[in-house]
Amino acid sequence: MAxxxxxxxxxxxxxxxxxxGVADMGLAVLLVEKTGELGGTPYAxxxxxxxxxxDARDLMQDMLEGVAHHPQIEVRYHTEVVASRGEAGAxxxxxxxxxxxxxxxxxxxxxxxxxxxHFDPGRETQLYGYYEFEDVxxxxxAEHMMKSGRIxxxxxxxxxxxxxxxxxxxxxDRQIGNRWCSKVCCGIASKQxxxxxxxxxxxxxxxxxxxxxxxxFWEDQLYWKAQEEHKVNYIRGIVTEILKKGDKLxxxxxxxxxxxxxxxxxxxxxxxxxxxxxQGTLNMAKVFHLPRESHGFLATQGEPLDTVTTPVxxxxxxxxxAGPKDIEDSxxxxxxxxxxxxxxxxxxxxxxx
Amino acid sequence: MAExxxxxxLEVAVVNGVELNGPWNRMFAPRVISExxxxxxxxxxxxxxxxxxxxxxxxxxxxxxxxxxxxxxxSPRKVFRRTQLGMSLFESDDLxxxxxCGDCLRVCPKEVNMIxxxxxxxxxxxxxxxxxQELLTAFENTARYGxxxxxxxxxxxxxxxxxxxxxPIMSQHKAPVDVLWxxxxxxxxHPRGKDASVALARIFHALSLDFGILGNEEKCxxxxxxxxxxxxxxxxxxxxxxxxxxxxxxxxIVVTDPHAFNAFRHEYPKYGGEWPTRHxxxxxxxxxxxxxxxxxxxxxxxxHDPCYLGRHNGxxxxxRQLLQAIPGLELVEMGRCRENxxxxxxxxGGMWMDSFTSDRLTMRLSERRVREAVESGAEILAVTCPYxxxxxxxxxxxxxxxxxxxxxxxxxxxAHAMGLVDAPL
Numbered sequence: 001m002a003x004x005x006x007x008x009x010x011x012x013x014x015x016x017x018x019x020x021g022v023a024d025m026g027l028a029v030l031l032v033e034k035t036g037e038l039g040g041t042p043y044a045x046x047x048x049x050x051x052x053x054x055d056a057r058d059l060m061q062d063m064l065e066g067v068a069h070h071p072q073i074e075v076r077y078h079t080e081v082v083a084s085r086g087e088a089g090a091x092x093x094x095x096x097x098x099x100x101x102x103x104x105x106x107x108x109x110x111x112x113x114x115x116x117x118h119f120d121p122g123r124e125t126q127l128y129g130y131y132e133f134e135d136v137x138x139x140x141x142a143e144h145m146m147k148s149g150r151i152x153x154x155x156x157x158x159x160x161x162x163x164x165x166x167x168x169x170x171x172x173d174r175q176i177g178n179r180w181c182s183k184v185c186c187g188i189a190s191k192q193x194x195x196x197x198x199x200x201x202x203x204x205x206x207x208x209x210x211x212x213x214x215x216x217f218w219e220d221q222l223y224w225k226a227q228e229e230h231k232v233n234y235i236r237g238i239v240t241e242i243l244k245k246g247d248k249l250x251x252x253x254x255x256x257x258x259x260x261x262x263x264x265x266x267x268x269x270x271x272x273x274x275x276x277x278x279q280g281t282l283n284m285a286k287v288f289h290l291p292r293e294s295h296g297f298l299a300t301q302g303e304p305l306d307t308v309t310t311p312v313x314x315x316x317x318x319x320x321x322a323g324p325k326d327i328e329d330s331x332x333x334x335x336x337x338x339x340x341x342x343x344x345x346x347x348x349x350x351x352x353x
Numbered sequence: 354m355a356e357x358x359x360x361x362x363l364e365v366a367v368v369n370g371v372e373l374n375g376p377w378n379r380m381f382a383p384r385v386i387s388e389x390x391x392x393x394x395x396x397x398x399x400x401x402x403x404x405x406x407x408x409x410x411x412x413x414x415x416x417x418x419x420x421x422x423x424x425x426x427x428s429p430r431k432v433f434r435r436t437q438l439g440m441s442l443f444e445s446d447d448l449x450x451x452x453x454c455g456d457c458l459r460v461c462p463k464e465v466n467m468i469x470x471x472x473x474x475x476x477x478x479x480x481x482x483x484x485x486q487e488l489l490t491a492f493e494n495t496a497r498y499g500x501x502x503x504x505x506x507x508x509x510x511x512x513x514x515x516x517x518x519x520x521p522i523m524s525q526h527k528a529p530v531d532v533l534w535x536x537x538x539x540x541x542x543h544p545r546g547k548d549a550s551v552a553l554a555r556i557f558h559a560l561s562l563d564f565g566i567l568g569n570e571e572k573c574x575x576x577x578x579x580x581x582x583x584x585x586x587x588x589x590x591x592x593x594x595x596x597x598x599x600x601x602x603x604x605x606i607v608v609t610d611p612h613a614f615n616a617f618r619h620e621y622p623k624y625g626g627e628w629p630t631r632h633x634x635x636x637x638x639x640x641x642x643x644x645x646x647x648x649x650x651x652x653x654x655x656x657h658d659p660c661y662l663g664r665h666n667g668x669x670x671x672x673r674q675l676l677q678a679i680p681g682l683e684l685v686e687m688g689r690c691r692e693n694x695x696x697x698x699x700x701x702g703g704m705w706m707d708s709f710t711s712d713r714l715t716m717r718l719s720e721r722r723v724r725e726a727v728e729s730g731a732e733i734l735a736v737t738c739p740y741x742x743x744x745x746x747x748x749x750x751x752x753x754x755x756x757x758x759x760x761x762x763x764x765x766x767x768a769h770a771m772g773l774v775d776a777p778l
Contacts, residue, residue, distance in 0.1 A: 204389070204391055206389065212410075223410075224408075224463070227407065227408065227410065228407065228408050231391075231395070231398075231407065233389065233391065233437060234410065234411075235389070236411055255386050257411050257430075257434055258386065258434055258438065260384055260385065260386050261384060261385045261386065262385070262386045263385050263386070263387055264386065264387060264388060264389060265388075
């Protein structure tokens with residue numbers, strides 16, 4: 001007899017949608033979240049979301065409450081999955097809370113939605129000086145500032161006059177070991193550039209890029225809007241190093257459409273850091289013996305027609321644990337994983353009946 | 354703030370102990386971009402009509418169709434980038450190289466509209482005194498005499514004397530006509546333009562048309578002056594022409610000049626001058642059956658689409674129908690024809706900046722086009738814009754093709770085949 005309960009690991013957009021989906025189809029859900037709140041990376045770190053620049057907390061509130069108060073969903077905060085045994089239809093998983101107390105639970109299927117972590121700019125082979133210069137920050141640092149409603153130079157607390165984004169930090173780089181495009185950074189940089197121009201209309205904002213990758217509607221929703229309405233300056237050519245000059249940052253690179261070297265001064269530099277598998281994702285690979293695809297994210301089988309089924313029967317993946325995803329991708333995968341998990345359990349029940 | 358990336362010009366430059374003087378000093382323009390001075394871009398895009406310069410995302414599609422880039426370092430993409438780098442577009446040579454041919458806009462995914470940008474930015478440059486002197490001379494001539502050539506206004510209809518057929522002038526005709534023929538400046542004054550006017554007058558007469566011209570009441574339509582940055586002058590001319598035309602009764606306007614066609618179709622209605630208007634090729638094409646072709650023209654002919662008839666106004670077929678109706682004539686197309694036709698260089702004020710532009714380009718656009726025509730194997734380059742006969746005839750000579758390629762207006766070819774004129778085939 002298959003256990004009619006699904007374990008969802010991770011309470012970000014993918015895990016929330018997966019939990020909601022399974023529960024709405026009438027099965028019990030055990031949602032395990034490592035931190036003390038639901039919402040995942042966008043909710044914890046982002047002030048606003050692409051593409052409509054709406055407040056992340058307002059936007060996600062209904063989704064969060066729907067899951068937290070769903071009669072079919074049990075949420076365990078500050079909890080991680082540390083071991084698993086059994087097979088599809090009958091897994092016994094060991095959960096551990098922050099006090100180190102363990103508990104075993106029976107579930108029929110597992111949806112891993114443990115997401116990504118932002119690239120650590122300290123590993124960048126270009127000399128961006130993230131840990132040296134206060135005014136070199138990441139997209140995430142900028143979002144944290146925007147949550148407070150203002151953007152300033154960390155070194156002196158003053159609003160910057162000249163801001164540069166540097167794209168592809170930690171992405172598309174064989175030396176670093178991250179050969180992938182992280183998919184969302186061009187859009188997020190454009191979103192933040194618009195927000196900076198709204199907060200500081202007099203600021204000059206630049207985005208230095210190798211090639212702008214604005215998937216689908218982001219092209220005109222973010223890129224064209226930033227350039228045409230908000231006068232954000234897109235410069236093709238990437239920055240290779242940042243030096244300190246007085247109280248400014250001297251950015252060195254090439255302006256490739258002019259074919260000339262660039263050495264310009266900036267007040268604030270924002271590194272568009274990419275995505276890597278989170279520690280939780282790497283841990284789940286071990287716990288459930290999930291193979292990782294060539295980039296290190298969780299592998300799925302049946303690509304491109306099946307985005308959520310892992311090679312381990314009964315275990316599904318949703319969201320950025322499977323590779324760089326935007327929120328739309330993550331939520332869609334959450335829904336798909338829910339359907340796959342529930343239908344697997346129904347199939348098992350019929351075959352055992 | 355960083356220093357601006359302005360070229361260094363020293364009186365005496367010393368490199369490794371060697372003195373380098375004079376123009377060599379210009380070689381020391383810095384390679385490194387030390388500032389993106391956005392003030393000019395912001396100033397330009399704040400001008401109504403010029404906003405879209407800031408839309409460029411550097412795809413470079415315009416560069417490969419820009420008629421100027423193949424003979425010089427210029428394209429809309431480059432204009433945007435240089436402006437973003439702080440080049441003063443108002444004072445730059447770049448501002449005057451655009452012929453407003455419109456091919457860039459045809460291919461531009463972001464609708465960066467040089468047809469709006471150029472006139473509005475040039476207008477400021479003209480007011481600030483940064484326009485080339487020869488262009489200002491053309492403006493002054495137009496303001497004073499009603500034509501950019503500086504010919505006396507009272508001689509505008511003198512060509513009629515050599516027409517050999519009656520060409521009614523409305524002020525004397527005292528009766529309504531079916532067709533008001535707007536002749537324009539080059540067809541009134543330029544020797545080769547007059548040849549085409551005589552040919553067209555004889556065709557009209559042979560077709561028993563009821564037509565008339567404004568004569569000395571006509572002034573330049575002003576469309577190219579508008580594109581070159583003189584919208585005030587354009588308005589003055591438009592008002593004068595509309596006032597003259599409003600005195601008379603006619604069913605439609607037929608124009609010789611595609612630039613006038615553009616003005617009548619898109620601009621004059623804004624000033625209250627709205628009449629059905631056709632280019633003469635559009636007017637004649639439906640009348641091919643009434644034309645009595647008594648002579649064959651056994652020549653290979655290629656046709657140059659005028660920018661302001663084709664791209665700007667969508668007419669590609671009428672001129673070709675007329676050419677193909679001529680007995681014996683074999684029409685061959687150049688590689689760039691119809692929508693991506695090359696530009697003769699005369700539009701957007703280019704007609705009046707020949708010294709300025711030819712000093713800055715490796716060859717004239719007209720010279721480049723003539724080479725294409727020769728490569729096509731044509732013996733005759735057929736045109737239907739009054740700027741082109743003189744431009745291309747000069748280019749035939751300067752490129753060393755005299756005797757190989759003739760340049761003739763379609764009106765001349767038709768009239769020759771009808772036995773009405775002896776065109777210099």
